[in-house]
Amino acid sequence: EKADIGVTGLAVMGSNLARNFARHGFTVALHNRTKAKTDALIKDHGDEGDFVPTTTAEEFVAALERPRRLLIMVKAGEPTDAVIAEFAPLLESGDVIIDGGNAHFEDTRRRERELREQGIHFVGTGVSGGEEGALNGPSIMPGGSAESYGSLGPMLEQIAAKAKDGKPCTTHIGPDGAGHFVKMVHNGIEYADMQLIAEAYHLLRAVAGYSPAQIAEIFRTWNDGRLDSYLIQITAEVLAHTDAATGKPFVDVVADQAEQKGTGRWTVQVALDLGVPVSGIAEAVFARSLSGHAELRAASRDLPGPRGTTLDEKAAARFADQVEQALYASKIVSYTQGFHQIQTGSEEYGWDIDLGAIASIWRGGCIIRAAFLDRITAAYASRPDLPSLLSDERFAQEIGAAQEDWRTVVAAAVQHGVPVPGFSAALAYYDALRAERLPAALTQAQRDFFGAHTYRRDDREGTFHTLWGGDRSETKAG
Numbered sequence: 001e002k003a004d005i006g007v008t009g010l011a012v013m014g015s016n017l018a019r020n021f022a023r024h025g026f027t028v029a030l031h032n033r034t035k036a037k038t039d040a041l042i043k044d045h046g047d048e049g050d051f052v053p054t055t056t057a058e059e060f061v062a063a064l065e066r067p068r069r070l071l072i073m074v075k076a077g078e079p080t081d082a083v084i085a086e087f088a089p090l091l092e093s094g095d096v097i098i099d100g101g102n103a104h105f106e107d108t109r110r111r112e113r114e115l116r117e118q119g120i121h122f123v124g125t126g127v128s129g130g131e132e133g134a135l136n137g138p139s140i141m142p143g144g145s146a147e148s149y150g151s152l153g154p155m156l157e158q159i160a161a162k163a164k165d166g167k168p169c170t171t172h173i174g175p176d177g178a179g180h181f182v183k184m185v186h187n188g189i190e191y192a193d194m195q196l197i198a199e200a201y202h203l204l205r206a207v208a209g210y211s212p213a214q215i216a217e218i219f220r221t222w223n224d225g226r227l228d229s230y231l232i233q234i235t236a237e238v239l240a241h242t243d244a245a246t247g248k249p250f251v252d253v254v255a256d257q258a259e260q261k262g263t264g265r266w267t268v269q270v271a272l273d274l275g276v277p278v279s280g281i282a283e284a285v286f287a288r289s290l291s292g293h294a295e296l297r298a299a300s301r302d303l304p305g306p307r308g309t310t311l312d313e314k315a316a317a318r319f320a321d322q323v324e325q326a327l328y329a330s331k332i333v334s335y336t337q338g339f340h341q342i343q344t345g346s347e348e349y350g351w352d353i354d355l356g357a358i359a360s361i362w363r364g365g366c367i368i369r370a371a372f373l374d375r376i377t378a379a380y381a382s383r384p385d386l387p388s389l390l391s392d393e394r395f396a397q398e399i400g401a402a403q404e405d406w407r408t409v410v411a412a413a414v415q416h417g418v419p420v421p422g423f424s425a426a427l428a429y430y431d432a433l434r435a436e437r438l439p440a441a442l443t444q445a446q447r448d449f450f451g452a453h454t455y456r457r458d459d460r461e462g463t464f465h466t467l468w469g470g471d472r473s474e475t476k477a478g
């Protein structure tokens with residue numbers, strides 16, 4: 001019997017995806033650079049379904065039903081290129097290579113282009129949900145040709161997470177690098193979500209005076225409302241956890257430095273190139289970098305700050321409600337920014353991405369899964385050409401209702417000396433978009449002054465320059 005799909009790269013992600021396919025009745029060929037991982041998978045889980053273990057690349061390829069479907073789950077970057085170089089010569093026109101690693105979408109575009117010349121479909125695919133998701137149902141974001149989705153899609157729909165309405169959390173995202181681009185922005189939004197939640201915690205602790213256990217309770221209540229999400233839920237669990245060795249709240253014994261693997265950074269780098277203001281995601285990435293500068297932080301610890309006062313019990317409870325409003329409003333902004341980036345990328349690269357469908361496949365399996373995403377799907381369903389999530393009537397209304405409390409929270413943070421880069425960047429974005437006039441006119445005038453960069457006027461067509469060094473008369477430029 002030939003295999004429906006082959007998986008090469010059997011570390012945590014690859015072996016769990018292979019098991020997921022097998023559990024859904026597919027025959028799965030297995031391959032790994034070092035045979036030990038293949039053997040271990042067969043030994044530990046061989047009874048979960050039909051596996052075809054192989055040793056050499058030739059054996060692996062020969063085990064696959066044609067057109068062949070070959071999933072690569074190896075370390076992103078050069079290892080992926082090495083594996084493609086090993087297998088591509090053994091494949092034929094019409095075969096499909098799927099890269100489920102965390103590739104940069106530009107690499108995916110390049111690989112797709114190169115393999116297309118050989119007639120091979122290359123499907124760069126975002127996979128979110130970590131090892132647990134890979135086994136029990138991830139959110140899957142495949143790019144590549146529509147033709148490849150025709151043969152691969154039904155299989156992915158089987159192994160993907162299912163949203164509450166039963167719909168699979170996967171869809172054809174768009175050509176070449178679209179899937180990895182969307183996965184990248186997903187991770188950027190994940191960074192922003194995590195930062196906002198961390199800021200809410202920090203405020204509840206430093207301003208309202210709540211303990212981690214009390215904050216866990218507050219987060220549990222929030223999780224029953226509109227903030228219902230995987231990240232809020234796990235935050236409550238982390239905050240309620242006590243360190244066995246010391247008896248202290250677990251969050252107080254963990255070194256206060258957040259690391260990163262790079263997809264958040266990519267999101268911001270790409271956003272800078274595309275000219276999309278993803279300030280919330282950028283602040284989240286910078287907050288992690290700042291946390292890691294231990295010496296800089298130690299050297300700055302004695303800098304003066306405001307006199308701290310904590311709130312009484314009643315005021316604290318009121319403040320907690322306000323923080324919920326601020327968190328929700330800021331969350332709307334970070335999704336607005338992330339979707340703006342996807343929309344811009346889609347236009348730039350001609351991907352024609354369905355934004356509502358993206359929100360829909362993030363409802364299950366992935367790290368940012370949340371009830372909230374239903375609202376984004378609904379917003380794009382009622383108006384597919386929505387210029388921004390903030391222009392959706394319902395989001396505009398909700399953010400309008402939250403904005404007074406949001407301001408109160410940011411002001412309280414400033415007064416107490418608690419850094420809230422996520423909340424305040426989100427609020428600044430909101431106020432900037434609202435503003436009738438920004439000081440951008442002044443910035444442009446400065447540019448004209450020192451660099452003769454010219455300016456346009458609201459009242460007349462054309463480009464102008466003022467002779468700042470001379471009689472300050474205006475000339476028509478170009």
Ligand code: NDP
Pocket residue numbers: 008009010011012013014032033034037073074075076078079080082083100101102103127128129130131
């Ligand atoms: P790793 O990223 O740790 O990669 C290990 C696997 O890559 C092993 O099978 C290893 O083979 C293989 N490998 C490394 N270099 C080469 C090479 N030069 N040639 C052939 N094989 C090579 O494994 P993960 O399972 O954590 O992740 C796999 C991919 O999925 C990565 O791209 C990752 O970014 C992505 N991903 C990971 C998630 C996670 O939560 N971990 C979530 C979503 C995506 P060997 O056994 O021989 O060393």
